[in-house]
Amino acid sequence: MSTIVLTWSDWLNLFGHYLLLSLMSVGGAISTTAEMHRLLVEQHHWLTPQQFNDAIALAQAAPGPNVLFVALMGWKVGLNAGSYTAAVLGVAVTMTGIMLPSTTLTYMASQWLHRNREMRGVRAFKQGMSPVVVGMLVSTGIILATTSAPTLDHWPLWALALAAGIVIWRTRLHLLWLLGAGAVLGWFQLV
Amino acid sequence: MIPEDNPLDNRRRPQSLADLFFSFTILALQGFGGVLAVVQRELVERKRWLTPEEFTEELAVAQVMPGPNVVNLSLVIGARYFGMPGAAAALAGMLAVPLLLIIALALVHAHFADHAGVAGALRGMAAVSAGMIAATGVKLAGSLTRHPLPLALGLGVAVVAVLLLVWLRLPLLYVLGGLGTLCCVLTYRRLQP
8 A cells, every 4th residue: 555644634523523433332342343444444544444454353353352353554654654663653543532421421321320329210220221231142152153153054153152151151161161162163174 | 279160269350451442452453353252252252351141241332332242242351351541451462463453454454455365364364253253143042041032032032133133134233232122121021129
């Protein structure tokens, strides 16, 4: 990719967009990827489509919260602009932008909820959401499994996911053993 | 000596801001393809900083607010013990080291991206992560036995949520807003004023 040029107003523009995206990121930053794609790839050509997809895939695979795909995109934008200094600036701009509004709001909400925890409405909200949260977790697992194993040909992946789920549910085996087993099975192309 | 199953002894807490920071760093580094299942395993089952009920309740807060649920959850847990500094320590723990690591990975990514073994290993770990997160949901379903709503209703709502999200692929926002609100109203009516 040829070197791109980002002016200070471009960096500010990027920061402003990420501040707004943060406020819209109910369900995680991943829910705003369409908007990020529009901004970074289609509108400004700061990233190639391949770089955009790689950032998401790498963040999914690497340890740590998936939101770090945002940092990777900032890093790549900076590298495309031609220097490691710009890459560090890119990480700082995108991560601060995506984190600042949502964490501030969550902090204030959690403090308010904690101060008013005896209120009937607060108890009803926190407890009332529990069944939906349980359903959401199970759904996330199923959707993740479907993404990596979309057809019946991939049944060994489903079997592995199911086996891992049962082991975690019924035993206290350390998670790293299971992840290690998954990695070994995959390395030898058994799943 | 206090017996192991003494409920008073069951409640533990982070000792310091450094404890929070390092605990969350270690959690984050174990989360390949999602950290939530690791948080539940470590903080509820091993460290016992939270009961399953508290975990589910704090997760509800973390989920309905904008931002990544696991990042919000770490912040809420940190704030619960040490206020603003605790929130910052937990957040930094969740993000700082994984951020450096992922940039290091991005730098070498080009060299191993096409390696069949590496791609296979990532695929295997992703499948384990999928099982992990679903199992977390199944385990937390156990805490619905102590929910104000009857167990059958609570489990029914959870199953309907799965159908809406997996089968109909409805956006999470609608399910939290619709089914969640309905469930909150029903719970409200069962609680003592």
